[in-house]
Amino acid sequence: MALQSEVTTDTLSLLEERLRILDFALNGDQSAADHETQAAAGTSETKGPAIARLKSLERSLQSLAAKSTTVNDVLSLHARHPDLFHVRDSTNLPISLQPASLLSLVLANSQLYLSLSNKLPQLQETSIPDPAQATRMVALGPRIEKALAKQDSQASELADLRLRSARVVESWYESGVLGMGERWADWEERLRAVEIAVRRREAAKKREEAPV
Template structure:
């Protein structure tokens, strides 16, 4: 009995060690030349531990649920209808579907199989770009950001110039055309008054000359 318990304890420890090595590989993604996963680095401070990070994440999620109405609606929907958020495993086939229904579903996607295969083959045929080209594109990113800012500023200036041009054109119509037309009309009226006065004076002078 003691030997069997020791065997069970040893197997349990081995399984726990295997799970621990798998978790270390998930965290680091690196292994030694022997195939053993590299141990995860120890946190520099207490705030960098997994427990503290999970606590901060949980606090951020709670704050998000309190402050964002859309998240509140989703949480309420989950609390009322949790079945909507359960994913059906790919291996599980609904019992309500007959063989004919399943065949029709598979046949409806039959045309997508060769298309997907050709696309995957074309991806394999595509050459991988040189790392220097990718690095040069990354180095150009700050310059592109500045150019985008300059372009936005120029677009704003052009919009302001269009607004000012429209205002100047309206002002020219009001002052140059309408105003000058009113001025000519006023001058014409004043000339008509002067012409009328001159004719009246001529008539008066002509009468005086006839009387003499």
């Protein structure tokens, strides 16, 4: 009886510890602070009878599910498909194929087995990248974000400058090229009118000076 009580206590302690780890993984420092607050308050549920501790675990799990959609989804999945959370013993799996069929299946995939056996040592010999490089890349994250923000700002300024340049060119073309063309046409008309008037006066003067 004492052994059974000890096993029950150890099992509940392991469940409580796993729940605290899960809560910390999902909620971080806030969950740790909550657990410290509960411990400081001297809750007797973690040291009381097994039924009280089990109810406390259920309440904690429900509270965690209310705060985390992931936990809620896992509990819903467990309620609908409980078989997914039970690992089957590979030695008791049902085998519907005859030994001859199993042998032919193994022989048909022998090349695949050989290929996998040759690749596994290569995988074990693959060197793990130096974590210092990853650390430097992570440290460069803020600088990269600032550079991207600066690049976006420069792109916005460049787009504004292009728009202003297009407006300046359009204004210069309208006032400079087209305007000067109209002025030249006006000057040519005036010059032609003056030239005609001068020729008329010269012709009239010649007629006056000519002997009758």
